[in-house]
Amino acid sequence: MKTKTEIQTPALESSRTRTIKIFGVGSAGVSLLDTLNGEEFAGAGFVAINTDASSLATSSALVKIHLETKLMRGLGTGGDPERGRAIAEEQFATLKTACEGADVILILAGLGGGAGSGISPVLARAAKETGALVLAFVTLPFLCEGNRRQQQAQQSLEQLKSVADGVICLPNQKAFKLIDENTSVLDTFRITGGLLVEGVRGVWQLFTRPGLIQIHFDDLCALVRDRHFESAFAFVEASGAGRSREIVEKLLAHPLLDEGRALAESDAVLVSLVGGKDLTMAEVNRVMEKINRQCERAQIIMGAAIDATLKNKLSATVIAARHNPVAKTEIVSGSSEPIASRGATSRSAAHSIPSAPSFTPEQREQMVARHSSSGRSRRNSSKMLQAQLPLAIISKGRFDKSEPTIHKGEDLDIPTYIRRGVALN
Amino acid sequence: MFDESNIIVGLEIGTSKVCAVVGEQSADGALNVIGLGQSRSRGVRKGEIADAPMVEEDVRNAIVEAEQMADVEIRNVYLGVTGAHIRGFNNRGVHPVVSADREISDDDVQDVVKNAKAINLPNENTVVHAIRQHFFVDGQDGVTNPVGMLGSRLEVDVHVVHGHTNRLQNAIRLVKGLQLEVDEIVFNGLASSLALLSGEQKELGALVIDIGGGTTDYVVYSDGVIKHTGVLAVGGDHVSNDLAYGLKVPLSRAEKLKLEHGSALVDEAMKGRTLTLTNELGLPLKTINVEHLQRIMSLRLEEIFQLVEQDLAQAGLSDYLRAGVFLCGGGARVPQIAKLAEPILQMSVSLGQTNSVSGLKSALDQPEFVTAIGLARFGSFKNRKREGKSSFPERIKKTIGTILRR
Numbered sequence: 001m002k003t004k005t006e007i008q009t010p011a012l013e014s015s016r017t018r019t020i021k022i023f024g025v026g027s028a029g030v031s032l033l034d035t036l037n038g039e040e041f042a043g044a045g046f047v048a049i050n051t052d053a054s055s056l057a058t059s060s061a062l063v064k065i066h067l068e069t070k071l072m073r074g075l076g077t078g079g080d081p082e083r084g085r086a087i088a089e090e091q092f093a094t095l096k097t098a099c100e101g102a103d104v105i106l107i108l109a110g111l112g113g114g115a116g117s118g119i120s121p122v123l124a125r126a127a128k129e130t131g132a133l134v135l136a137f138v139t140l141p142f143l144c145e146g147n148r149r150q151q152q153a154q155q156s157l158e159q160l161k162s163v164a165d166g167v168i169c170l171p172n173q174k175a176f177k178l179i180d181e182n183t184s185v186l187d188t189f190r191i192t193g194g195l196l197v198e199g200v201r202g203v204w205q206l207f208t209r210p211g212l213i214q215i216h217f218d219d220l221c222a223l224v225r226d227r228h229f230e231s232a233f234a235f236v237e238a239s240g241a242g243r244s245r246e247i248v249e250k251l252l253a254h255p256l257l258d259e260g261r262a263l264a265e266s267d268a269v270l271v272s273l274v275g276g277k278d279l280t281m282a283e284v285n286r287v288m289e290k291i292n293r294q295c296e297r298a299q300i301i302m303g304a305a306i307d308a309t310l311k312n313k314l315s316a317t318v319i320a321a322r323h324n325p326v327a328k329t330e331i332v333s334g335s336s337e338p339i340a341s342r343g344a345t346s347r348s349a350a351h352s353i354p355s356a357p358s359f360t361p362e363q364r365e366q367m368v369a370r371h372s373s374s375g376r377s378r379r380n381s382s383k384m385l386q387a388q389l390p391l392a393i394i395s396k397g398r399f400d401k402s403e404p405t406i407h408k409g410e411d412l413d414i415p416t417y418i419r420r421g422v423a424l425n
Numbered sequence: 426m427f428d429e430s431n432i433i434v435g436l437e438i439g440t441s442k443v444c445a446v447v448g449e450q451s452a453d454g455a456l457n458v459i460g461l462g463q464s465r466s467r468g469v470r471k472g473e474i475a476d477a478p479m480v481e482e483d484v485r486n487a488i489v490e491a492e493q494m495a496d497v498e499i500r501n502v503y504l505g506v507t508g509a510h511i512r513g514f515n516n517r518g519v520h521p522v523v524s525a526d527r528e529i530s531d532d533d534v535q536d537v538v539k540n541a542k543a544i545n546l547p548n549e550n551t552v553v554h555a556i557r558q559h560f561f562v563d564g565q566d567g568v569t570n571p572v573g574m575l576g577s578r579l580e581v582d583v584h585v586v587h588g589h590t591n592r593l594q595n596a597i598r599l600v601k602g603l604q605l606e607v608d609e610i611v612f613n614g615l616a617s618s619l620a621l622l623s624g625e626q627k628e629l630g631a632l633v634i635d636i637g638g639g640t641t642d643y644v645v646y647s648d649g650v651i652k653h654t655g656v657l658a659v660g661g662d663h664v665s666n667d668l669a670y671g672l673k674v675p676l677s678r679a680e681k682l683k684l685e686h687g688s689a690l691v692d693e694a695m696k697g698r699t700l701t702l703t704n705e706l707g708l709p710l711k712t713i714n715v716e717h718l719q720r721i722m723s724l725r726l727e728e729i730f731q732l733v734e735q736d737l738a739q740a741g742l743s744d745y746l747r748a749g750v751f752l753c754g755g756g757a758r759v760p761q762i763a764k765l766a767e768p769i770l771q772m773s774v775s776l777g778q779t780n781s782v783s784g785l786k787s788a789l790d791q792p793e794f795v796t797a798i799g800l801a802r803f804g805s806f807k808n809r810k811r812e813g814k815s816s817f818p819e820r821i822k823k824t825i826g827t828i829l830r831r
Contacts, residue, residue: 397666398676402470405509405658407732412659415667416724424671424717 021045021102021132022200025120026084027055028110028139032193034060036108036200043208047098049123051084051115065098067091067119081152084118095126105132106200107164112141112149117156124164134164135203135220137196140171166220168233168319170196174256195256198235202317205274206303215272215303220319232262237315244283247316248290252409257320261409263294266320271302274317276310287316294409295320432497433808435800436488436605437505437613438480438596440469440639440662441755443487444794445502447495448782448801454809456802458784460495461794462487471658472507472613472640474595485603501606503804505796506553506596507613507640510589513654515558516544520579529562529571533579541583551590553612558582558650567648584651586612608804614642614654616799619806621751621777622646629748632770633777634733635796636756638662641729645737647745655736657729661755664725671721672713678702682718689726689765691719726762730769743771751777753795 022044024033030048037046037060048061056064067087088095099105105127109116120136127134138157141149161167175192183191206215234254238246257263271291273284284304292300298320396404396413405412410419417424433456435446447460464486468476492499518541522533542555560568562576571579597607618633630647638661645653664687669679686700695715702711737743749772752762763774779789779798788794 397669398662399470399666402475403509403658405471407657412657412728413663413666415670415721416728417667417671417721420724422720422724424714424720 019045019102020104020106020204021047021099022106022108023047023049023098023123023127024059024061025049025107025109025123026113026116027052028113028193029108029116029120030055030059030061032108032110032196034058035193035197037061041204044204045102049095049098049115049119051087051119063098065091065094067115079114079149081114081118081156084114084116085122086118088119088122092122092126095123096130099123099127099130099132102127102130102132105134106203107134107136108138108196108200109136110139110141111153111156112145113152117152121156121159121163124160128163128165135166135168136160136164137168137199138170139192139196140169140173142172168199170199170233170256177256199233199317199319202233202235202272202319205305205307205315205317206272213302213304215270215301219301220270232257232266232321233317233319235315235317237313239313243314244286247287247314251291251316251318252294257318261411262320263291263298263318264409266295267298268321269295269298269300270317270319271300272317273302273304273314274307274310275304275314276312277306277308278312279304279306279314283314291318432495432499433801433804434491434499434502435505435616435797435802435804436484436502436600437616437797437800438469438474438484438599439466439505439637439796440472440660441637442466442793443480443483444797445484445487445491445499446788446794446797446801447491447497447499448784448798448805449495450805450808454805456782456784456805458782458788458798458801460491460493460497461785461788461797462489462491462494463794464490466638470639471509471660471662472637472656473510473592474599477595477599481599481603484600488603488605499605501608502600503616503800503807504596504600504607504610505613505616505800506588506593506610507637507642507656508588508592509640509656509658510592511553511586511612511654511656512588513584513586513612515582515584515652516541518542518581518583522577522579527575527577529574529576529579531572534560534572534581537579537581538583541581542585544585544587546587549590550587551593552585552587553593553610554584554586554615556584556586556615556651558584558652559648584654586615586654609807611800611803612642612654613637613640613796614644614656615651616803617642617753617777617796618644618646618651618799619802620779620782620795620799621753622748623780624649626748626751630746631748632733632737632746632750632772634730634750634752634766635754636660636726636729636752637754637796641733641754641756643733643736645740645742645746647742652745653737653740653742655733657732659725659729659732664722664756667721667725668718672718674702674711674713682713683722686715686718687722687759688719689723689759689762691716691723695719722759723765726756726759726765727769729756730766734770746772749773749775751775753777753792755793757792 022033022036024030027050030050033046033048045063046061047063047065048056048059049065049067050056051067053066056066107120107123109120111117120138124134124136138160140153157167157169170192172192175188175195179188179191203220206220234251234256236247236250236254238250251257263269269291271288273287288302399413431450433448433450437444443464443466445462446458448456449459450456464483466480466483468474468479468483474480488499518537520533520537520540522529524530538557559566559582560571561580562568562571562574563578568574593610597610600607614633614635617635621633622631627646628649633644635642639658640660641657643655644651665676665680665683668683669676672679698715700713700715701709702713704710750766750770752774756762757776763776766774776792777795779795782789782798782802788798
């Protein structure tokens with residue numbers, strides 16, 4: 001098998017105390033990377049990775065890595081993550097060199113396709129081996145994209161979680177709350193991309209702005225690691241006299257936070273406030289007081305920072321994570337069977353045949369283990385009942401299509417016993 | 426036959442049923458229920474119309490049944506409305522008395538009431554009721570009729586019930602489409618309270634909670650006047666839905682289980698007891714734990730009362746309800762519901778009885794029909810006001826007199 005790899009020499013600023021590299025993986029990741037590649041993120045190294053040459057050609061990233069084999073005939077992975085993974089494993093050394101020299105690595109990818117789902121976990125592992133902290137920002141496909149893509153995305157997400165320090169995940173489906181009947185497909189993808197970019201910007205600000213109350217990267221990783229399926233995050237901005245109040249209002253009305261419900265349900269929340277030089281302690285206090293009240297159960301990590309360019313503006317990044325006991329067991333089982341352990345022969349065999357079964361034996365084993373573990377836990381304790389109902393997708397049955405009855409941020413259409421966490425055993 | 430204006434019809438388009446009550450008003454103003462029609466409602470969710478053609482059919486059925494039973498033709502109805510969009514609040518109007526002798530005249534009273542009704546509502550909202558509470562003359566509290574009193578400053582409190590115009594119009598238009606006139610729309614909670622409470626109870630202070638299929642409506646009386654109204658878009662449907670979800674049975678089955686085995690409190694004797702559901706052939710389908718059923722139900726009902734209690738506490742009315750709490754609506758049928766509500770509301774709770782109306786015993790005893798009866802009762806009050814207390818022959822004399830005078 002012949003491989004062709006293009007690497008352009010990275011031009012990185014090494015003067016910073018902390019070097020950050022941002023990787024865009026797959027077509028979605030590469031285009032997201034392009035939107036990021038502006039002045040605001042000066043100082044970060046941008047690396048685009050894809051199997052599809054045409055998407056790379058249009059990218060403005062400094063470093064482009066084109067993963068290719070003859071088998072693909074320049075057509076990319078054809079939506080098969082197995083191929084993406086195989087080629088990434090082959091080029092593991094290349095990925096590792098690209099990761100070297102960075103303290104923090106952010107991975108942007110759209111899961112569900114071939115390249116994003118296949119390469120990201122391998123890249124995360126490569127980055128981890130160079131000693132960097134790895135944080136992945138990924139999107140999950142729309143439900144209408146089909147079962148297969150969902151499944152691929154979920155698998156890849158699990159793998160990513162087992163290697164990366166943190167995964168922040170945005171299901172595209174959530175963007176439906178932000179669009180109306182007339183929004184074009186193009187705009188919709190721009191919106192979901194925009195949300196992810198906001199998340200990256202929020203994290204970026206955590207590292208680069210001088211902090212009055214510092215949030216360490218470790219805090220962030222501890223927050224998103226081992227927690228649940230998806231973290232809800234929101235980035236809001238406000239200016240003017242009543243900006244602290246406005247910020248809180250916007251947060252509580254934010255569709256990605258389920259109108260504030262996500263806050264009430266989460267058990268760990270990270271809040272980062274960035275304001276101009278005129279940011280007052282009273283404002284910080286006001287915002288935090290409101291948020292504290294919203295999420296009484298949660299462990300709250302807060303930070304405040306000054307950005308002189310923000311003048312009169314206040315921006316807040318909120319990342320809320322919910323604990324998911326099953327997700328934890330998955331991670332444990334995943335790390336005991338690292339993807340790296342797979343031999344090269346089985347790999348090439350797996351992808352030379354256009355793969356019809358999407359599970360390898362190991363994955364199947366993993367799935368079975370997960371099933372039995374969740375089954376056991378359901379019988380044993382009340383808390384595990386939550387695991388049966390991932391995300392907040394509780395069918396509202398009769399009230400599915402009617403206007404929801406919201407009372408103080410609680411959806412009263414959801415059975416009371418579920419909202420109160422009463423166990424029926 | 427009856428004089429048409431003596432017939433008063435209350436029509437309630439509820440979430441679980443459409444119900445029409447035909448009342449006949451006697452010369453002294455008392456109401457006698459002579460007919461009742463009902464039909465299962467299929468197009469209403471949370472008290473609001475979701476499927477208009479379906480609702481039209483149901484309303485027609487109910488009206489026809491009521492017409493047959495009472496042997497009258499129904500032309501006008503008092504229509505009950507509810508829904509989460511309906512809100513109530515208190516407003517005060519002020520009017521300076523300008524006449525030289527400082528005596529308060531009828532005009533002053535009209536003016537002050539008009540001022541109180543001038544409320545800043547969002548454009549899309551309309552006032553359903555503006556109910557007069559008490560007058561204040563120069564700050565003196567508790568004046569019920571200030572005409573003839575001396576004072577320089579007249580104030581009045583009104584309780585305003587308002588709702589979303591378009592949603593209210595939906596129901597009105599639907600009824601008008603059936604060739605029926607809508608005399609007036611009435612908030613369901615208010616109608617229920619009219620049917621249940623006696624004057625004395627209103628004076629002492631009482632809370633009426635109408636737990637319907639889609640909504641829970643409540644009204645607070647104190648010192649003889651309405652102090653507070655509220656709608657919670659949670660009702661019996663939610664209980665069924667919770668059961669369907671929690672027990673993993675279809676909604677229709679959940680509904681049936683609710684009626685047969687439901688309870689507001691978990692029955693100690695039922696702990697560990699199971700039920701076996703069978704299909705139409707008598708083969709066992711599924712086993713259900715009765716304790717779970719009752720726990721799910723109990724939690725939902727408990728929550729409803731807690732939300733009502735919170736609302737009352739916020740309005741500062743919890744301590745003024747000496748006559749206690751009266752329950753009605755289908756939810757009042759749940760066994761032990763009064764026992765569940767008492768510790769939450771910290772008041773005596775009882776099932777409401779329609780005392781002020783006579784007639785069909787079968788209709789008056791049912792908590793489901795309280796609202797529709799109350800609607801007819803509301804109509805009888807209106808009629809009485811309009812007509813004075815004149816008897817039928819006198820009224821004819823009056824009409825002839827006015828014709829002759831022309």
